[in-house]
Amino acid sequence: MTRQQRHQEGARSSGRPAGSEEVALSADVRVWKISKVKSKKAPYQLRWTVAGKVKSCSFTTVALAESRRSELWQAMRRGEGFDVDTGLPESELRAAVAKANAKPDPNWWEFSREYMGVRWRSTAAKTREGLADSLATVAIAMAGEGAKAPEPEEVRLAVRWAVVPAHRGEEPPPELYPACSWLSTRSLSLSALTEPRVLRDVHYRLAFKLDDAPAAAETYKRRRRGFNTAMEYAVQEGYLAENPLAGVKRPGVSAGGGVVDPRVLVNETQGRQLLTAVSYVGSVHRNRGRRLVAFFGCMLYAAMRPAEVVGLEKARCYLPETGWGVLTLQETRPVAGKKWTDSGERHDKRGLKSREAAQDRPVPIPPVLVALLRGHIAEFGTAKGGRLFGNERGGLLGSSSYWRVWQEARELALPPDKVASPLARRPYDLRSTCITNWLRAGLPVAEVARRAGNSPEVIHRNYAGCLDDTEEDNNRKIEEAMGWGGPSASGQ
Known part of the structure; x- marks a missing residue:
């Protein structure tokens, strides 16, 4: 690979446009020996040049300086280009860019407010309420632990208030203030949903009421649907690598909702x-x-x-x-x-x-x-x-x-x-x-x-279960099919 090719490839890898001066990569790299300078905090200095520009960094011990010098040499042997401005090899430059662009790991309180803000404009009022109920139900499992943790009902009411975009920037009502304050700082992070224990607790909350009685099948389906769409958004935004709800079945009871009694x-x-x-x-x-x-x-x-x-x-x-x-x-x-x-x-x-x-x-x-x-x-x-x-x-x-x-x-x-x-x-x-x-x-x-x-x-x-559901009708059909009763039976 020529120097120009390495320059272009390195620029692409870094996620920056090739050819601009501030992101130029160069294979013209020289690493100098470690020198000692007059500094009590970091007396060992490593210097190297990239395209004629001198770069340096100081260390408290000679071992640290030698380790850094070895990393630069290994990058040179792999044929990596070095960023002219920062002096970093391509691999470190990509890692730095990835870290700078990485999504944070919001807690459930922050994520719920963000998600509702995104969905609000494009959804009907009843859908908004249903989504808020799903987020609030999950929040009970994601509230965190502690001696002063709010009660489940307080968590539910606090989240339902907080996810309304019009309330952003407002002080919560006095009766909700303790729960809102707790949840804003103590809610579990979104990444906690990758832990089996946490996910089991979340799924239990979706399927059961606060008194631990099974929720109605339609209630469970609505809550799960709202949580699932929130998880799809989390994956889309890069907060999660995959939807943690995929493949998880309802615990304990069958979700056959909607069937008419x-x-x-x-x-x-x-x-x-x-x-x-x-x-x-x-x-x-x-x-x-x-x-x-x-x-x-x-x-x-x-x-x-x-x-x-x-x-x-x-x-x-x-x-x-x-x-x-x-x-x-x-x-x-x-x-x-x-x-x-x-x-x-x-x-x-x-x-x-x-x-x-x-x-x-x-x-x-x-x-x-x-x-x-x-x-x-x-x-x-x-x-x-x-x-x-x-x-x-x-x-x-x-x-x-x-x-x-x-x-x-x-x-x-x-x-x-x-x-x-x-x-x-x-x-x-x-x-x-x-x-x-x-x-x-x-x-x-x-x-x-x-x-x-x-x-x-x-x-x-x-x-399906509402048609021909009377015993008399069913019994009569059986009698007719079997030839029991009526004139035909009396002649036998």
């Missing part, structure tokens, strides 16, 4: 009784329940998600006097909390789930729901922005409001044993009932998925 489904009579009971909730003058009969009807007869019903506008409803109508869904208004939304409102404004922002979803609705919606508009009109449903002041309907009405309606409509059962315990169970009814009616899975706003895979996975 047949016990939550209502039959036709129960559905009508529940909607009637909703109309009786609240005083006659305030109409607290009557305002929500059609709201719950949209879930029972159109499989709409609650956030989709909250955002439903009159302009997107085709409600003929007779026959089937159509609701064209395009907007959702999920509740996330003021600190997670860009607007500072409790409700976020988003497109449909798993769809492009401007994409809509037409849903045919039966005459019974058409009648409910026409009656609602005739009695209550519309809320602000042309929405069909609002609170008593015309604002966005909060989840706590319709949840309380639903719980009161269950007690009015159902006998005590059913009230204590999982039957329609959540308003969302009405959506599950509608999807199941469509499947039982024989609609193709792809069409059910289109109307419900899911993928066919999700419908297959979550609703």
Whole structure:
């Protein structure tokens, strides 16, 4: 290799542009013998030249000076070029550049705030809240140890406050100050996740609640998904060499979340009784329940998600006097909390789930729901922005409001044993009932998925156990297949 080739190769290796004077490499190197100078601290001096420029360094002992002289000679024998400015051989120059460019090893507190700051602008409010919950859950395992370590709940609240970008630079609330102060200095570093013990503790926190009871399968999946995306960012930024979560399974319990429990489904009579009971909730003058009969009807007869019903506008409803109508869904208004939304409102404004922002979803609705919606508009009109449903002041309907009405309606409509059962315990169970009814009616899975706003895979996975789930139906099918009972059996 010629001197010029070594110069160019060394410049490339150092990560600097070749040809510039400050990074020029040269093979013209001479190392002098060690000399003694008048210095009490470092009396032994080593001198060498690179392209005629004299370099020197001093040492406290002659052994150290000889060792450094040997390193320079070995670099010369390997044919390395030397940096004209610093006098360092190529290998040392590359190491110095790598060290200067190396990423720090932030603790979990610093990393969580950095990651949320990067993700904030491109994510919805509910996603932000979910990510914050994942980071806060992991923070419990990464909090460090000590006599004054904060309690898990204090850690969770402190991290959820700290990761909001708007809070950066602010003093934490007084009740969170001790935990924030501890975590900012005592949290484990990100590299600690490469230790099996720490990773096991983190994974346990993802899968279990603070009282050590197993978390719901969906909760675990959401937390793990948030932690996984954070680890992918850590790898991308060079903090970690690989994702520590890869290949780690949930400890102790199966994560089969999302599958619908047949016990939550209502039959036709129960559905009508529940909607009637909703109309009786609240005083006659305030109409607290009557305002929500059609709201719950949209879930029972159109499989709409609650956030989709909250955002439903009159302009997107085709409600003929007779026959089937159509609701064209395009907007959702999920509740996330003021600190997670860009607007500072409790409700976020988003497109449909798993769809492009401007994409809509037409849903045919039966005459019974058409009648409910026409009656609602005739009695209550519309809320602000042309929405069909609002609170008593015309604002966005909060989840706590319709949840309380639903719980009161269950007690009015159902006998005590059913009230204590999982039957329609959540308003969302009405959506599950509608999807199941469509499947039982024989609609193709792809069409059910289109109307419900899911993928066919999700419908297959979550609703398979809800079809033909009654013992009487199953027993009758067995009797028919085996030729037991009925006229054919009596003739044998």
